[in-house]
Amino acid sequence: MRHSLAALLLLFISTACGAQENQAATNKNHNLEVGKNLDIFNAVYRNLDLFYVDTLNPSQTITAAITGMVRSLDPYTEYYPESETKNLQQMITGKYAGIGAIIKYHSRLKRVMIDEPYAGMPAAEAGLKKGDIILSIDDSIMTDKNTAYVSSHLRGDAGTSFKLKVLRPTTTLANVSFDKKGKAKGCQELTFKITRRNIKLPELPYYGILNTEEQKATDKKIGYISLSQFTEGCSRNVRNAMIDLKQQGAEALIFDLRSNGGGSEMEAVDIVSLWVSKDQMVVENRGKVRQANRTYKTRLEPIDTVMPMVVLVNGETASASEITSGALQDLDRAIIVGTRTYGKGLVQVPLDLPYNTNVKITTSKYYIPSGRCIQAINYSKQREKEGDRRSGSLYGERIPDSLTNVFYTKAGREVHDGGGITPDVTVKSDTVPNIVYYLSVGGLDSTEVMFDYVVDYIASHPTIGDDPTKFHLTDKDYAEFRQRVIDSGFTYDPVSRKQFDELVKTAKFEGYYDEAKEAFDALAEKLKHDVASDLDKHRDMITQAIETDIIAAYLYQQGTLKAGLTHDKQLKEAVRLLNSPAEYAKLLKPQKR
Structure with a gap:
């Protein structure tokens, strides 16, 4: 027995040492590959700089190389040169300095116009209206510029002021025109002095007690909260909205996360905290580097842990929205209604780089309370499927539903991984013709x-x-x-006509068209x-x-x-379910297997 134990111990030590040696060799080879390829990159750039027919712009050329490198990984790892770091801050905070309005390019007039001012923002307060044609910003003429150029001039440092000249139609917009000198017909010229300020896009566009026709037929008061993004401080606003709804007598809640692309992970955790008890695990981050591994639990006292609740989701519900809806599903705290969510379960961390540049790096994946991962696409498989890397396209591996793994909610209900959150009740929205x-x-x-x-x-x-x-x-x-x-x-x-044309093309290629020409002609007439x-x-x-x-x-x-x-x-x-207590309760119970 002693000899056997000694042999097993030696085998274990030998295996462990062998694994360490293999890992060390792998690391050494990896470092050699990194050094070799960086040398090649430096050599390529040096030769381009010396021999290329035109003088290179170092910033533009190297930025393109860096952008191509991060684009080969996944769509969320991004490089931000100094000129674009403000875009990263806006994405994180939801804030920018400007006038607070959507602008658009009018194709017939070939001018940029005001499309939609935001409530309570400088554009609306100054009196700008939908359809105002932007002429100039201070001394800069805007009549031949695109929306990106005009937008960059409307934005600036908070507190700075400028003069905005617009043309407001005095006739129907269809009768507005410009002569060769750019003089407008059918418009009145107006000048506004506008002061830029920090604009925060409305993350909580609406909440209140529902007053739809369906709800009027019942006595139950159902609260409704719509959240459009997970920016800094949004959990506080949702908490205040929830308190207000309870004071108004809300007996049930619909939380709308449709088309919410996510944002701050911590805000998602604090929002879940509103409806589940303290110290519940909400999400776990797991990555290659140990420092990237984090477990987030609810840290605030809840407002209501028993109120019946439905969360609305769709295919554009992503990231922090999926953490929120998935955690509430895994903890059996809410019924999820809508369509399957996007499946964005990759965690990004912004890092500061030299010369005021930044990079946003995917460091880990999201895992929600049942243990399932939200991520739908495995981008590490793209190299096998990408083919021509010059195309710039990314093709990751999406796990088919037949190969997904089964997990269980707190109460024992079956849920699956494989990407996104599958609703408890699937309801497709109307298709837009x-x-x-x-x-x-x-x-x-x-x-x-x-x-x-x-x-x-x-x-x-x-x-x-x-x-x-x-x-x-x-x-x-x-x-x-x-x-x-x-x-x-x-x-x-x-779409039907487009598909018909493709069918005709295929039939002609395969030699069936002449034989079935009458049928094709009849169908073409119906699709006219x-x-x-x-x-x-x-x-x-x-x-x-x-x-x-x-x-x-x-x-x-x-x-x-x-x-x-x-x-x-x-x-x-959602309203029907919240007004059907028996059906609501049944959906939250495990089905017999």
Whole structure:
């Protein structure tokens, strides 16, 4: 026995020493490869600098090389040269210094215009309106510039002032034009003095007690909170909103994380703290470097641990939003409703570099209370699938649902990894018809008839009232809009016609087309582009899109969100569940296996 133990001990020591030697050899080879390739990079640049036909711009050339290097890893590892470090700070804090307005480029007028001022921000306070055409900022002419250029001049240091000249249409926007000298027809020139200040995008655009038609039919008061991003301090705002809703008598809660791309991990942990007891594990970070490994637990006293709760998610719910919704699901604290989330489970840490540059590096992955990882794509597999690296495209390995692993919530319910959070109740939102999309962004011939109509509507209507849920276009309004679209020659690209053309191409290639030509011709006739028919067929959704744009001009983002709740399929299902206690309780219990 002693000889056997001694032999096993020697074998263990030998194996351990062998593993250490192998690791040391691996590290040595890795370091040699790093040194070799850095030497090659330096040699390439030196020769380019010496022999390339034009003089190199070192900053531009090396920045391109660094950007290409980090892009080969994953989409979230990013390099920020000195000129872009402000963008990183804005992403982290949600703040920037400017006027607080969305701008857009009008294709027909070839000018940058005000699209949507934010409530309570300098642009709105100064009196800028949707449709104002930007002429100049101080002495800089903006009439031939793109949106990025104009935006960079509108932004600046907080507290600095400038003169903004705009043209405000005095006729319908369709009749506004410019002669060869740039002189405007149908506009009034206005000058505004605006002082820039720190702009923080509204992270909590709306909260309140629901007052939809479905909710009016019940006695239960259901609170609603919409969170658009996880910026610094947002958990405090959600906490205050939750306290206010309870004081208003809220008996249940809908927490809306749809299209929330995430942000601060710590804010996500503190938001989960509102609804679960203290010292519960919310998320764990696991990475290659030991310092990157962290476990985050709830650290604040909760506000309510028993109130029935639904979290709304969709395919654009990502990162910190997935930590929040996934943790509440794993801890059996809420029912998740909507569609599967994005699956962004990679943790980034910003690091300062020399000369005021920064890099944001993926250091670890998120693991939520059940032990599952949120990440959907394994980017370490991309090298095998990428093919031509010159394309610049990234192709990671997505795990198919059939190969996902089973995990269990605190109560024993089955959940799966493989990327993102799968809702307890799947409800797809309405599909937006192609014509609605093209009316919103502009037709194929750059006809921006919806934008023009909204600007003209605002000019002729001083107010729409204070309640966005009561604002609706009349039949006469829609008839006018419909005629405008037809008269404008608006065209768009229906998907069905595109697919039909591909089918024809394939049939001709394979030799079937001549034989089935009659059938193809008949189908082509049925798919014939008919804008007037589509305007009638999709009237309800087109009307909603127009009303949303109009409401935003008067009542800002809060108004559009509140109005949108009145025809929201996923919200209606959440309300139904919260008004069905037996079904709600059943969803939170493990199913028999």
